Amino acid sequence: MLTDIVYEIKGLSYSYLGRFPALNKIGLEIKKGEAVVLLGANGSGKSTLLMVMAGLIFPTEGATKFLEKDLREESFADAAFQRFFRSRVGIVFQNSDAQLFNSNVTDELLFGLVQLGLPQEEVDRRMNKYISLMDIGHLRARHPQYLSIGEKKKVAIASVLVMEPDVLLLDEPTAGLDPRTCRHLIDSINSFNREGRTVIASTQDIHIVSEISKRVVVLGEDKGLVRTGPTEEIMEDTAFLEQHNLVHVHAHKHKDVTHVHPHEHPSHDHSHQ
Template identity: 35%
Template sequence: MSRDDSPLVDLQCEAHTYPDGTVGMHDVDFSVYPDEVVALVGGNGAGKSTLLEHLNATLVPDDGELVVDGTPITEDNKAHARREVGFVFQDADTQLVAPTVLDDVMFGLQNYGVPGDEARARAREALATVDAGHLEDRIPHYLSGGEKRLVGLAGVLVLEPSVVVLDEPLAGLDPERSQLVAERIQQIHEDGISVVLSTHDLEFAAEVADRVCVMADGNVVGSGTPREVFYDDALLTDANLHPPSAVRVARDAGLGATEQPVTEADLVALLTEADTLGPTQTPSPDGRGHD
């Protein structure tokens, strides 16, 4: 995918090896551009979390370079990466450190020397952004999983990053809370923040992502739009992934060859159109029916 704009984050990682000798990632060339949502998909151990943790210098390549907003990141300026690239961990408890939700969201601002009244106002604004203002006086560790995920997201947004990274944001959530978190992710993207997330839920990836990157064996083995990726049988087979249900249903119904729906909404619209056109016509790519 060629682009004219400069990346917000550009990672070149020839290798990253963990202390026990496990190779977490190799030969990775990964960038994040303005105004996009990128979904990383792949099986357990594919390297998704390892890649994400390189984007804000939580991990650093053994051989390679991270450039954030045009600035090469070194040991001396990791704070720049962590300010521009906010990270919401899968285990939200690792980010909740203060006695109340409001104190927790203020914590990062106070570390940067923001005065108390300003920090409090900005924290309340961040909580409102994720529809969690009603939680400000609650004790973080007594929140539900979904509420913790939203508070962690607010704690990142309050620092006004260019990119938000979420590791398995729907993990362990019931459908209602998953929908709430998904809606907040789409909202922050609409507010102009790029988002990178990892997920095992390909239905979710199809719904929210502009670009999908497939990982296997510590490398990005393919990328493209959801339609390009989820209709690439060879790529999905190599990564041991199954396409979203809309793709499978469309193929079973003989619709996938032309329209290629990737979400439930795409599929419903296509089937509704086919029903309206009648049994002797099928929808064509230009939107007109043909016999």
């Protein structure tokens, strides 16, 4: 690879239908092998930024480069680039319904894999690995559309992990997952990252931020980038987190007196006991 910069984003603005602003002059670089979490209140542009990075929507203003190539609609007219990009970048959508379109779970997972032209043993290895990781073996023959919300999410995640993409984009990946699946997902995000893959995830789940990232990117309520820095530094800055609506303030009663303090779980631990 010629560069270690995976994404180079400059002056990126996006508005839906030219009327609904969603990203405001974002400047950001992401290096190969980074593990980044996107934080931001509802509507701050996290999903939109991930969609731009996934080459699904294109900047209204500014530019996004992937490995020095502009992510513009024209770039995807080149079939070779399209194949290159789609085999390397995987996205798990916030809404699993947008992701599932096959008539059974097995086909959902096989759909992209088959196009990679892998040997059968490798296809089998990956299918078994991610089906067991996401605990969806019992759902193999089911129609994805008629699964529970959490089951759909598991299938959608497995269908992306099975591709083992170099760049993994995850939009609120743990939302609605049960604890064991959540644990497995965090472990595999980390093992993907240890293999040198780039991981970029948005989340509202403040507890997983330190587990899955080394850097945090914060989008503000004006849809601009307000801060990026080491995860530890940002997660310790409670005043900043509160200011940008990233932690909520707990109120609880002790002997009829209401105490208010920021949401903190210093000993929070997702691991099995």
